[in-house]
Amino acid sequence: MNPAPxxxxxxxxxxxxxxxxxxxxxxxxxxxxxxxxxxDAAPDGVHxxxxxxxxxxxxxxxxxxxxxxxxxxxAEAEETLGPLDIAVNVAGVLRTSAVAELTDEDWAATFAVxxxxxxxVSRSVSRRMAGRGxxxxxxxxxxxxxxxxxxxAAYAASKAAAVMFTKCLGLELAPLGVRCNTxxxxxxxxxxxxxxxxxxxxxxxxxxxxxxxxxxxxxxxxGIPLGRIADPSDIADAVAFLVSDRARHITLHDLYVxxxxxxxx
Numbered sequence: 462m463n464p465a466p467x468x469x470x471x472x473x474x475x476x477x478x479x480x481x482x483x484x485x486x487x488x489x490x491x492x493x494x495x496x497x498x499x500x501d502a503a504p505d506g507v508h509x510x511x512x513x514x515x516x517x518x519x520x521x522x523x524x525x526x527x528x529x530x531x532x533x534x535x536a537e538a539e540e541t542l543g544p545l546d547i548a549v550n551v552a553g554v555l556r557t558s559a560v561a562e563l564t565d566e567d568w569a570a571t572f573a574v575x576x577x578x579x580x581x582v583s584r585s586v587s588r589r590m591a592g593r594g595x596x597x598x599x600x601x602x603x604x605x606x607x608x609x610x611x612x613x614a615a616y617a618a619s620k621a622a623a624v625m626f627t628k629c630l631g632l633e634l635a636p637l638g639v640r641c642n643t644x645x646x647x648x649x650x651x652x653x654x655x656x657x658x659x660x661x662x663x664x665x666x667x668x669x670x671x672x673x674x675x676x677x678x679x680x681x682x683x684g685i686p687l688g689r690i691a692d693p694s695d696i697a698d699a700v701a702f703l704v705s706d707r708a709r710h711i712t713l714h715d716l717y718v719x720x721x722x723x724x725x726x
Contacts, residue, residue: 466494477552479506485693525578575619647719687720
């Protein structure tokens with residue numbers, strides 16, 4: 462008899478689940494047996510996941526910048542679906558600009574999702590997990606949190622704040638049996654990545670991808686030693702590992718999944 466998938470019987474909350482890395486995380490968790498509460502500010506993607514997976518995925522619209530909405534959804538989930546075992550913070554926005562041209566609105570909007578949203582969701586779920594003495598929280602950050610990027614000050618700063626918040630939360634929760642980790646992707650083939658490339662045909666897109674892989678000395682950006690841009694599933698697999706029992710002795714960890722781009726020791 463084949464053993465049950467490793468996440469069978471567990472309930473996960475995933476934010477930013479409508480597309481990109483968040484969608485890939487939902488696929489990875491469901492494939493490993495979990496039920497998933499898939500949330501996103503835009504409803505179409507998460508409802509498509511619910512249609513695909515039936516009872517294994519529940520779709521809800523959620524604005525992570527609204528702390529009251531987050532608390533209400535978590536309370537509803539715990540009452541109607543069961544205790545949350547896993548939470549994955551994926552919701553994020555990217556607004557690129559040199560600092561001199563960066564607007565107050567872009568700065569605030571970036572932090573509202575990338576940092577405040579992580580705080581709202583993690584605070585709400587961790588209160589419940591701590592009382593039960595078990596649980597796993599993973600925040601999807603960015604390798605930009607650990608290395609400077611031109612035209613990405615707001616994004617990099619917001620992700621760095623999310624990383625340190627998650628580590629501090631993990632330190633508080635470790636004695637209570639709750640693990641908190643971050644996954645920091647590099648360039649990943651998502652709509653966010655493509656949005657930084659010039660519009661054009663397949664040849665233009667291929668050239669843009671090649672510049673990412675090769676690096677750009679003019680913007681102080683190293684290339685990707687592994688020679689490829691990550692697929693969202695590469696990031697999702699790292700998340701799935703960290704929420705599983707195979708990672709039961711890992712907490713306060715920041716796992717870079719960037720093909721070696723940041724040259725971290």
